[in-house]
Amino acid sequence: MPIKGYKNHPYIPNSNIEVQKEMLREIGLENLEDLHDEIPEELKLKGNMELPECYPSEYELKRHVEGIIGKNKTCSENLNFLGAGCWQHFVPAVCDEINSRAEFLTAYGGEPYEDHGRFQTLFEYQSLVAELVDMDVVNVPTFDWAQAAATSIRMASRITGRNEVLIAGTIDDDKLLIIKNYCAPQIKCILVDFDSKTGQVNLTDLENKLSQDTAAVYFENPSFLGFIEEGGAEISRKAHEAGAISIVGVDSSSLGILQPPRKYGADIVCGDLQPLGIHMNYGGGQSGFIATRDEEKYVMEFPSRLFGIAPTIVPGEYGFGDVAYERTSFALREGGKEYVGTQTASLGITAGVYLSLMGPKGMEELGQTIMQKSQYAIKELNNIKNVTGSLFTSVSFKEFVVDFNKTGKTVKEINNKLLNKGIFGGLDLSKKFPGLGQAALYCVTEIHSKRDIDRLVGAIKEIVEE
Known part of the structure; x- marks a missing residue:
């Protein structure tokens, strides 16, 4: 809407009130508010925003x-044991050095006229993640793990022509809400019970549903609650016998020591790249991935971009570009399977650098270090x-x-007292x-020293024995 006292901007034609009215008439609406009819009235701001006075200078x-x-x-100032989907890992300086290069930061669309190596870096990222998860095809990143999981489920629904998904009951409720949002109303989400002692998926309940x-x-491995799901092969087998697809969500930092899900029957693997050289950024350093076998029925259901390598017209020269571009919403527009817009490609490049x-040995050492330290903390x-x-008897x-x-004492009380001691x-x-x-769900990674863990244990001991 035009702002009182300001002239219409010459390069934004719909700021002109007459042009705006013409556009509204064309789509059958009377005013701009009609565009937002689906928003409940109680959520709409009725008055003016209480904004502070403008600051007269940049300083x-x-x-x-x-x-x-x-x-x-x-x-940086406090000792952190929070995880739950955004984990504090060490970020090598080279990750920031590469992802902040101008050709990656400014190559928004990644098209030939401004691609200065970004196609190749994304191809290399895809290749490295494919090796990590033992799959053939990996997409340009989604926004986060939740979107990757939701999109994987939608892919499975299109492939099978079915409209229900069974989800392990240990899933984070925030992630579940996002999955439901993406899948509604076409796909129904049904939770599967888990064992109260081990945390493992209840195979009987799975079979019944x-x-x-x-x-x-x-299902996820490790689960949201941290333990390793031991029945992955049996879960996948039961899914396949029912004609369903097995989708496994993974913590990428675990794959140096845990079997990749393909080994126990996964058809689609998804997860988050955040542990791979990406800062937490107040919970926003998320970047999801999806991986499948190189089979047409899977590849053609990826909504996001896939980059491949191919020979050019120059003998011995190779180039990098989109694979099966015609399946995307860029090509199909409103006929696309899902809309593909801005994604977290720069974080994919970061994960590739990491x-x-x-390398394989470094990822193995990372996994071993994390597991040893977490087991020490538990002990x-x-x-x-x-x-x-x-709480669970399964290995975490x-x-x-x-x-x-x-x-x-409540967890809230304990956490407040820990915060007073400089501990999250x-x-x-x-x-x-x-x-x-x-x-409470605690997280220990490679950044925690024995002294850090001992400090936490001492603080909790002091608090609970008060």
């Missing part, structure tokens, strides 16, 4: 913003009276559920998984 604005930022409690309408079974730096927490270091990777039910405690699960009671 004053910068000082104001820095003052706000200075109130944050960061992981499988039907001729099941498009896919989705994997090329680490030490078990020594605290009325605290159980790992880097995250584990700490049981505080016998302490007489684990994620409170009392609302996400009320059946677990006062339990």
Whole structure:
């Protein structure tokens, strides 16, 4: 809408009120508010926004913003044991050095007229992730793991022509809401029970819920609650017997020591690249991936871009470009399977740099280090009276559920007192998984030293014994 006191901008024609009216008439609407009829009235702002006065200079604005930022409690100043989908890993300096190069930061669309190696870097990223997950085809990244999972499920539904997905009940409720949002109303999401002692998927419940309408079974390994899902092969086998597709979500940092899901029957693998050289960025450093076998029925259902290598007209010369471009919404427009827009390609490049730096041996050492440190933390927490270091009996990777039910204190109380000691405690699960009671999801990675873990254990011991 034109702003009172300001002239219409010469390069934005729809700011002209007459042009705006003409456009509204063309689509059968009376005013701009009609474009947002689907938004409930109670969510609409009825009055003016309470904005502060404008700052007259750039310096004053910068000082104001820095003052706000200075109130944050960061992981640089505090010891962090939070994970739950955004984990604190070490980021090698070379990752930032490469992804901040101008040709990658400014090559928005990645088309030939401004591609300065970005096609090749994304091809290399895809190749490295494909090797990590033991699959053949990997996409240009989605926004995050949740979108990758949701898109994988939609792919499975189109392939099978079915409209239900079974999802392991240990999934994070935030991720589940995103999946439901992407899949509604065509695909129904059904949760499968998990064992209260081990956390493992209840195979009997899975078998009872499988039907001729099941498009896919989705589970994560490690699970959101940190333990390793031991029945992956059996879950995939049951899914396949029912004519469904097996989809596995993975923590990419675990694949140096855990079998890739293809080994236990996965048809589609998805996950998040954030552990691979990407900063947490206040929870926003997310970047999802999808991987499949090189089979046409899977490849043609990828909505996102795929980059390949091919010979050019010059003998001995190769180029990089889109594979099966005609399946994307760029080519099909409104007929596309899913809309493909801005994605996290720069973070894909970052993950490619990280994997090329680490190599197979480095990823193995990373996984071993994380697992050893997390097991040490569990063992030490078990020594605290009325605290159980790992609520589930299954082996955990880097995250584990700490049981505080016998302490007489809530996780919220414990976390507040930890914060006063400069420690970010684990994620409170009392609302996400009320059946677990006062339990918290703790995360230990390669950045935590023995001294860090001992400091946490000592602080919790002091708090629960007060």
